[in-house]
Amino acid sequence: MLHTFVAYVEDLPGVLTRVASLFRRLNININSLTVGRSERPGLSRLTLVCESSAEAGDRIRASLFKLENVVDVDDIAQAPSVTRELALIKVAATPQSRSRIFDLVEVFRARIVDLTSESLMIEMTGVESKIEGLIEVLREDEGRILEICRSGKMTMRRGHHLSSVLRAMGAGEEEANAAAAVREEERMAAEPE
Amino acid sequence: MTTDTTQAANAHLNTPTRLTGSEILWATLVGEGVDTVFGYPGGAILPAYDALRKFPIKHILVRHEQGAAHMADGYARASGKVGVAVATSGPGATNLVTGIATAMLDSIPIVCITGNVSSKVLGTDAFQEIDITGITLPVTKHNFLVSRAEDLAATLRHAFQIARSGRPGPVLVDITKDAQQASAIFDFEAAKPRAYRPHPMLRVDESGLAAAAELIRSSKRPIILAGHGVSESGAMEQVRTLAERAQIPVALTLLGLGGFPASHPLNLGMMGMHGEAWVNHAIQEADLLIACGMRFDDRVTGKLASYAPNAKKIHIEIDPAEINKNVKAEVALVGDLRAVLEELLPRIGTRGQGGRDGSAWLKTIEASKGAVAVHDIKNLPDSGHLYAAHVMHDLWRITGGSAVVVTDVGQHQMWEAQYFHHEHPRTLITSGGLGTMGYALPAAIGVKMACPEKEVWVIAGDGGFQMTAAELSTIVQEKLKINIAVINNGYLGMVRQWQEFFYERNYEATPLVSPDFVKLAEAHGIPGRAVRTRSEVLGAVEAARSSQSAFLLNFLVEKEDSVYPMIPAGSALHEMIRRPDRDPLEERAEDN
Ligand SMILES: Cc1ncc(C[n+]2csc(CCOP(=O)(O)OP(=O)(O)O)c2C)c(N)n1
Ligand SMILES: [Mg+2]
Numbered sequence: 001m002l003h004t005f006v007a008y009v010e011d012l013p014g015v016l017t018r019v020a021s022l023f024r025r026l027n028i029n030i031n032s033l034t035v036g037r038s039e040r041p042g043l044s045r046l047t048l049v050c051e052s053s054a055e056a057g058d059r060i061r062a063s064l065f066k067l068e069n070v071v072d073v074d075d076i077a078q079a080p081s082v083t084r085e086l087a088l089i090k091v092a093a094t095p096q097s098r099s100r101i102f103d104l105v106e107v108f109r110a111r112i113v114d115l116t117s118e119s120l121m122i123e124m125t126g127v128e129s130k131i132e133g134l135i136e137v138l139r140e141d142e143g144r145i146l147e148i149c150r151s152g153k154m155t156m157r158r159g160h161h162l163s164s165v166l167r168a169m170g171a172g173e174e175e176a177n178a179a180a181a182v183r184e185e186e187r188m189a190a191e192p193e
Numbered sequence: 194m195t196t197d198t199t200q201a202a203n204a205h206l207n208t209p210t211r212l213t214g215s216e217i218l219w220a221t222l223v224g225e226g227v228d229t230v231f232g233y234p235g236g237a238i239l240p241a242y243d244a245l246r247k248f249p250i251k252h253i254l255v256r257h258e259q260g261a262a263h264m265a266d267g268y269a270r271a272s273g274k275v276g277v278a279v280a281t282s283g284p285g286a287t288n289l290v291t292g293i294a295t296a297m298l299d300s301i302p303i304v305c306i307t308g309n310v311s312s313k314v315l316g317t318d319a320f321q322e323i324d325i326t327g328i329t330l331p332v333t334k335h336n337f338l339v340s341r342a343e344d345l346a347a348t349l350r351h352a353f354q355i356a357r358s359g360r361p362g363p364v365l366v367d368i369t370k371d372a373q374q375a376s377a378i379f380d381f382e383a384a385k386p387r388a389y390r391p392h393p394m395l396r397v398d399e400s401g402l403a404a405a406a407e408l409i410r411s412s413k414r415p416i417i418l419a420g421h422g423v424s425e426s427g428a429m430e431q432v433r434t435l436a437e438r439a440q441i442p443v444a445l446t447l448l449g450l451g452g453f454p455a456s457h458p459l460n461l462g463m464m465g466m467h468g469e470a471w472v473n474h475a476i477q478e479a480d481l482l483i484a485c486g487m488r489f490d491d492r493v494t495g496k497l498a499s500y501a502p503n504a505k506k507i508h509i510e511i512d513p514a515e516i517n518k519n520v521k522a523e524v525a526l527v528g529d530l531r532a533v534l535e536e537l538l539p540r541i542g543t544r545g546q547g548g549r550d551g552s553a554w555l556k557t558i559e560a561s562k563g564a565v566a567v568h569d570i571k572n573l574p575d576s577g578h579l580y581a582a583h584v585m586h587d588l589w590r591i592t593g594g595s596a597v598v599v600t601d602v603g604q605h606q607m608w609e610a611q612y613f614h615h616e617h618p619r620t621l622i623t624s625g626g627l628g629t630m631g632y633a634l635p636a637a638i639g640v641k642m643a644c645p646e647k648e649v650w651v652i653a654g655d656g657g658f659q660m661t662a663a664e665l666s667t668i669v670q671e672k673l674k675i676n677i678a679v680i681n682n683g684y685l686g687m688v689r690q691w692q693e694f695f696y697e698r699n700y701e702a703t704p705l706v707s708p709d710f711v712k713l714a715e716a717h718g719i720p721g722r723a724v725r726t727r728s729e730v731l732g733a734v735e736a737a738r739s740s741q742s743a744f745l746l747n748f749l750v751e752k753e754d755s756v757y758p759m760i761p762a763g764s765a766l767h768e769m770i771r772r773p774d775r776d777p778l779e780e781r782a783e784d785n
Contacts, residue, residue, distance in 0.1 A: 068334075
């Protein structure tokens with residue numbers, strides 16, 4: 001199954017290598033990985049998606065926690081969450097063929113962010129299938145796709161906050177721990193036996 | 194190591210002072226309780242070596258950096274403290290790798306310090322530059338690259354915290370030459386690491402404890418599986434209380450030996466690939482396994498699909514990543530073994546108070562020992578042959594089981610585990626997880642430095658001994674009293690045994706020519722003796738023990754003897770190869 005891990009890691013040289021090295025050791029391919037600054041100074045947040053057996057989730061999460069630079073790990077599993085991906089797509093388009101692409105962009109609620117006489121750039125955010133959908137129709141269209149740049153997935157749980165976020169928002173240690181416990185309970189309950 | 198240096202070091206620890214990075218290195222080590230390091234100098238670590246004389250730290254000059262890491266490891270295993278190894282950049286650092294991996298696989302707390310080229314030329318392939326933090330990433334618990342003197346104290350203190358906390362392990366700190374040469378304010382107190390954060394997935398809850406107690410109470414055929422975690426956690430008393438209160442027999446992993454007294458009536462012995470038949474049979478028949486600080490390694494489970502098929506499992510373990518890795522646990526108590534057992538024990542009643550009655554199960558196991566229960570081979574007639582098993586047995590008898598034995602890897606390692614009975618933790622020092630040949634001699638040096646008052650025996654094969662025999666000079670230079678038993682069978686014996694069983698006796702690359710080990714020892718100034726028959730063993734061992742200096746015994750044992758029983762890799766625990774009847778070892782053995 002697909003696992004999605006959200007982790008807070010220290011923003012230091014080599015930390016990504018350590019995370020990646022863990023998956024290499026487990027012989028697990030990383031399908032998608034996004035990293036960026038988080039709401040907490042000095043900490044990056046990453047979303048990592050990989051394919052592995054259902055039972056492997058706990059062990060991967062436990063192994064991630066063992067990395068010294070990893071501060072928090074959430075296994076999103078089936079929990080209610082929002083996942084988005086950003087894509088930049090450059091398409092060859094002459095002034096004559098532009099308008100059809102404009103229509104497509106409109107339908108997909110994407111945006112044109114750059115325009116020249118030979119090409120245009122589309123920016124699109126959405127779930128993976130929506131982005132794939134746009135790419136598909138662009139390919140079918142005679143407008144040639146020149147470049148595709150995709151960010152990989154970013155995931156955030158709905159509702160409950162990560163304990164680390166609560167802490168960052170100034171909540172007491174107790175409240176944060178309680179949130180962590182709730183999250184853990186949910187995770188255990190959602191777990192397939 | 195004068196009082197002057199001690200006073201000076203203490204002064205540094207108490208008042209913030211400006212020091213060079215090199216001085217900060219040693220001052221921090223002193224502050225962390227280090228008094229001995231094992232190392233080898235070179236250009237990139239020279240500034241550190243230059244400052245060493247000002248500090249109350251004994252430096253043992255090794256003959257190969259692999260030895261330095263093994264010594265730090267042996268020191269840690271024998272003392273429970275963090276061992277420290279030091280090496281220069283490039284080849285010095287890469288030579289450490291096998292030793293670091295050995296410590297990693299057995300969860301041993303060591304800190305390795307390496308020098309590196311100046312930070313200005315990092316990443317340029319400068320002379321003797323190597324990316325040692327990159328190389329050791331998968332074999333360390335964590336590692337650091339320090340390029341500023343002001344970061345040194347905090348990083349080193351953090352390294353010690355990581356090495357000794359949770360599930361212990363090796364940490365490497367790579368220090369650039371300019372960081373050693375620059376100066377900074379050394380403030381030991383301020384460099385204290387942040388409070389230790391236990392793994393967030395530790396979990397010892399009410400329901401788990403209650404479930405474990407109930408499983409134990411209602412079990413008919415339970416076994417405790419005691420691993421390395423017993424001694425690491427200091428849970429010997431608690432395991433013993435559990436076993437005695439609930440009348441549960443105890444089987445041990447290789448690294449668990451000594452964690453539960455060999456002479457205890459509930460001790461079954463070693464489990465797994467070379468465990469005695471009754472131990473593995475009992476595990477296969479058990480209805481409950483209580484795993485205490487062990488990780489169900491393939492060497493103890495055999496084929497997983499048929500491992501202990503009728504048993505429920507309680508897994509008590511400090512590393513959450515070990516839970517359900519190889520064997521699924523019905524109840525997992527994830528935490529420090531000793532603390533968990535302290536919580537569990539009050540819930541376990543004795544037989545009188547509604548606890549379980551274990552007598553029937555114990556009787557069944559006792560009966561299954563039957564004719565193979567050859568505990569005592571003291572009176573074996575001298576057949577003119579010398580069996581390694583006899584050597585182990587005699588060594589055990591003569592030393593009263595009180596010696597610290599450091600074994601290498603191979604057949605002799607298994608014979609030691611079978612025939613030398615360990616009563617106390619930290620008396621068997623051996624490389625289990627990585628199985629590193631060449632481990633014993635250097636590790637024993639670390640052991641002797643940690644416990645100078647203890648009798649220390651190296652037991653090594655003729656193959657493994659030659660891998661690190663250069664450390665004989667270290668023993669002489671440091672005037673260490675270490676007794677060395679080479680079990681010389683003329684083969685890479687364990688591999689030869691696999692060839693005998695699984696490769697139609699095609700002894701490819703296993704016959705081994707060796708130097709005369711007694712002469713080799715003598716060339717180092719270490720006296721020695723060759724032993725060819727059983728009747729010579731006692732006198733030889735006594736000669737070694739009574740010698741003031743180190744002593745080497747070259748035991749010329751049966752060449753094609755094998756370790757029995759043996760479970761072929763990938764087979765079920767009960768599918769074992771037994772000693773053939775024609776083989777005289779057990780046939781003629783009899784109790785007193
Ligand atoms: C560094 C290393 N290389 C290879 C091996 C594989 N190996 C395991 S046991 C063994 C034979 C050991 O021979 P010896 O030291 O003579 O001990 P014996 O088995 O004969 O007692 C070998 C080669 C190993 N464990 N470690
Ligand atoms: Mg041999």
